[in-house]
Amino acid sequence: xxxxxxxxxxxxxxxxxxxxxxxxxxxxxxxxxxxxxxxxxxxxxxxxxxxxxxxxxxxxxxxxxxxxxxxxxxxxxxxxxxxxxxxxxxxxxxxxxxxxxxxxxxxxxxxxxxxxxxxxxxxxxxxxxxxxxxxxxxxxxxxxxxxxxxxxxxxxxxxxxxxxxxxxxxxxxxxxxxxxxxxxxxxxxxxxxxxxxxxxxxxxxxxxxxxxxxxxxxxxxxxxxxxxxxxxxxxxxxxxxxxxxxxxxxxxxxxxxxxxxxxxxxxxxxxxxxxxxxxxxxxxxxxxxxxxxxxxxxxxxxxxxxxxxxxxxxxxxxxxxxxxxxxxxxxxxxxxxxxxxxxxxxxxxxxxxxxxxxxxxxxxxxxxxxxxxxxxxxxxxxxxxxxxxxxxxxxxxxxxxxxxxxxxxxxxxxxxxxxxxxxxxxxxxxxxxxxxxxxxxxxxxxxxxxxxxxxxxxxxxxxxxxxxxxxxxxxxxxxxxxxxxxxxxxxxxxxxxxxxxxxxxxxxxxxxxxxxxxxxxxxxxxxxxxxxxxxxxxxxxxxxxxxxxxxxxxxxxxxxxxxxxxxxx
RNA sequence: CGGGGUAUGGCGCAGUCUGGUAGCGCGUCUGCUUUGGGAGCAGAAGGUCAACGGUUCAAAUCCGUUUACCCCGACCA
Numbered sequence: 067x068x069x070x071x072x073x074x075x076x077x078x079x080x081x082x083x084x085x086x087x088x089x090x091x092x093x094x095x096x097x098x099x100x101x102x103x104x105x106x107x108x109x110x111x112x113x114x115x116x117x118x119x120x121x122x123x124x125x126x127x128x129x130x131x132x133x134x135x136x137x138x139x140x141x142x143x144x145x146x147x148x149x150x151x152x153x154x155x156x157x158x159x160x161x162x163x164x165x166x167x168x169x170x171x172x173x174x175x176x177x178x179x180x181x182x183x184x185x186x187x188x189x190x191x192x193x194x195x196x197x198x199x200x201x202x203x204x205x206x207x208x209x210x211x212x213x214x215x216x217x218x219x220x221x222x223x224x225x226x227x228x229x230x231x232x233x234x235x236x237x238x239x240x241x242x243x244x245x246x247x248x249x250x251x252x253x254x255x256x257x258x259x260x261x262x263x264x265x266x267x268x269x270x271x272x273x274x275x276x277x278x279x280x281x282x283x284x285x286x287x288x289x290x291x292x293x294x295x296x297x298x299x300x301x302x303x304x305x306x307x308x309x310x311x312x313x314x315x316x317x318x319x320x321x322x323x324x325x326x327x328x329x330x331x332x333x334x335x336x337x338x339x340x341x342x343x344x345x346x347x348x349x350x351x352x353x354x355x356x357x358x359x360x361x362x363x364x365x366x367x368x369x370x371x372x373x374x375x376x377x378x379x380x381x382x383x384x385x386x387x388x389x390x391x392x393x394x395x396x397x398x399x400x401x402x403x404x405x406x407x408x409x410x411x412x413x414x415x416x417x418x419x420x421x422x423x424x425x426x427x428x429x430x431x432x433x434x435x436x437x438x439x440x441x442x443x444x445x446x447x448x449x450x451x452x453x454x455x456x457x458x459x460x461x462x463x464x465x466x467x468x469x470x471x472x473x474x475x476x477x478x479x480x481x482x483x484x485x486x487x488x489x490x491x492x493x494x495x496x497x498x499x500x501x502x503x504x505x506x507x508x509x510x511x512x513x514x515x516x517x518x519x520x521x522x523x524x525x526x527x528x529x530x531x532x533x534x535x536x537x538x539x540x541x542x543x544x545x546x547x548x549x550x551x552x553x554x555x556x557x558x559x560x561x562x563x564x565x566x567x568x569x570x571x572x573x574x575x576x577x578x579x580x581x582x583x584x585x586x587x588x589x590x591x592x593x594x595x596x597x598x599x600x601x602x603x604x605x606x607x608x609x610x611x612x613x614x615x616x617x618x619x620x621x622x623x624x625x626x627x628x629x630x631x632x633x634x635x
Numbered sequence: 636c637g638g639g640g641u642a643u644g645g646c647g648c649a650g651u652c653u654g655g656u657a658g659c660g661c662g663u664c665u666g667c668u669u670u671g672g673g674a675g676c677a678g679a680a681g682g683u684c685a686a687c688g689g690u691u692c693a694a695a696u697c698c699g700u701u702u703a704c705c706c707c708g709a710c711c712a
Contacts, residue, residue: 075645075646075662076673077645077646077647077661077662078646078647078661078662078673079646079647079648079660079661079662080646080647081646081647082641082646082647082648082704082705083704083705085705085706100704102703102704103703103704103705156710156711157710158710158711174712175712177712206711206712208710208711209636209709209710209711210706210707210708210709210710210711212705212706217711225712263712273712275712381710473712476712478712506712508712542671544670544671545670545671548669548670549670577673578669578670578671578672578673578674579670579671579672579673579674580670580671580672580673580674581672581673581674582671582672582673583671583672583673584672584673585673587672596671598671599670599671600671601671608671
């Protein structure tokens with residue numbers, strides 16, 4: 067591709083709307099343009115990358131025997147009413163009417179449509195297992211689209227659905243998908259992790275997420291190098307501390323802590339380490355009242371774990387000031403487990419503390435030197451907190467690491483949730499009707515493009531992994547308009563590399579060297595070769611990998627073959 | 636949906652408080668010069684100042700209404 071023929075507008079300045087690196091760089095390098103909130107046009111350069119992700123994904127789907135189909139983007143309301151999700155899916159579902167006032171939605175996902183296909187087409191267990199996939203535009207009316215294409219309302223997703231007689235078959239195919247997804251991200255050259263995940267609203271028994279590691283990721287993921295444990299933070303168990311609790315020391319006394327409402331203020335004021343100050347959160351209970359959750363001051367409550375406890379209301383909500391006053395007869399900030407007459411759950415780590423500080427259930431007062439079993443009853447300990455870096459791994463292989471990740475794939479064992487609500491059955495070998503087991507598997511194509519940039523960039527621009535780059539090599543011809551030798555050499559190199567199967571971007575624009583070099587860094591192709599009068603005098607071209615600090619000189623005569631070897635993919 | 640902010644040429648911004656001929660940088664076009672890290676000079680095109688309504692001799696500027704977009708939060712296969 068000749069850059070002079072590509073209507074590419076790179077921006078020197080970043081549009082004001084862009085916050086994170088991938089969004090900024092995608093706008094600056096001309097990969098995408100925004101149409102409206104959460105809606106983007108994919109320009110030639112960006113679309114080439116999206117197509118690469120599609121291609122790799124399609125190949126891996128075909129390798130595990132999934133069949134590609136294309137379902138409608140617009141779905142009739144009846145189907146969604148049948149599954150119950152016309153209401154349950156909420157405002158994320160974009161609803162519309164046609165001229166006949168019939169109701170439709172723009173598909174945010176396709177369980178309903180595929181289950182309808184399956185119940186019509188599949189009659190016998192002999193046709194199972196079978197799996198279908200499509201690569202298609204989805205629309206979810208997100209409350210707050212952000213981060214460019216990372217959380218757009220309209221986006222491209224590869225979604226797959228599998229159908230089975232029996233859970234064993236589902237489990238087998240689920241394993242195939244897990245491998246196929248791993249291969250996709252492996253081939254794309256991304257640093258990723260597969261983690262246990264919450265199956266959430268969609269239901270089902272088992273699910274895993276694929277995360278591309280990046281500091282800007284919205285999710286926290288936890289894993290251990292020494293074993294195969296890996297999970298989304300919301301699911302990661304926090305094990306009880308090892309060893310015996312310290313022995314009680316001095317008697318419990320009351321301390322004056324005027325106006326200290328945060329645990330940090332209290333710890334500082336009492337000159338205690340944060341982990342020795344226990345915080346007591348009062349949260350709303352199912353059907354009124356409150357429940358107390360006690361954690362170490364340096365630990366965070368885990369919503370999924372907390373709402374899993376009996377009595378605790380879902381979603382997790384802190385009690386208001388009035389409810390706090392009623393339960394503990396003090397303002398928020400001074401609540402403690404001593405003589406507290408509501409149901410109290412204590413996190414394992416908090417239950418392991420001795421001689422700790424906590425709220426005294428009186429305004430401006432905290433207790434110090436408090437001990438379980440002495441000043442208050444032995445606690446009922448449960449796992450309540452988010453795991454933290456360095457915790458023991460549940461897999462037993464060492465300590466946990468934590469990193470931020472961007473969710474680019476999610477695979478589920480759905481079971482019979484949809485086949486039951488929509489009555490999708492086949493006849494088994496005894497001629498009896500059975501609800502099919504289902505799996506569903508999503509991979510965010512456009513989000514993967516953004517995640518790749520998020521993981522691979524520097525202050526100058528994008529650094530594409532070899533496999534994802536829109537072109538693998540750029541020829542930067544300096545002063546091409548004035549120097550015949552440069553033009554001839556560059557043209558010849560361009561032709562040779564193309565004939566050797568390299569995807570080449572040829573910067574043949576009549577622009578200044580600074581502009582061309584800056585654009586090359588911004589666009590971020592892995593291989594760059596500079597053709598200049600200066601080099602040609604010595605019979606050399608200059609080669610540089612986007613990740614390398616320094617350039618190397620290649621003999622002009624041998625350059626084409628050498629570069630073709632490096633850049634062919 | 637709650638809170639905060641913004642809207643002026645393709646992009647980034649000033650001008651608004653204190654009403655009086657709409658400006659700067661980048662980009663674009665033409666010409667000449669220049670050419671290894673976003674060149675120089677000369678010239679040019681391009682804006683109903685988000686929309687609607689009001690006040691005024693006069694509104695980008697003051698008042699009102701609306702819309703769009705962004706940020707934080709809640710939300711989120």
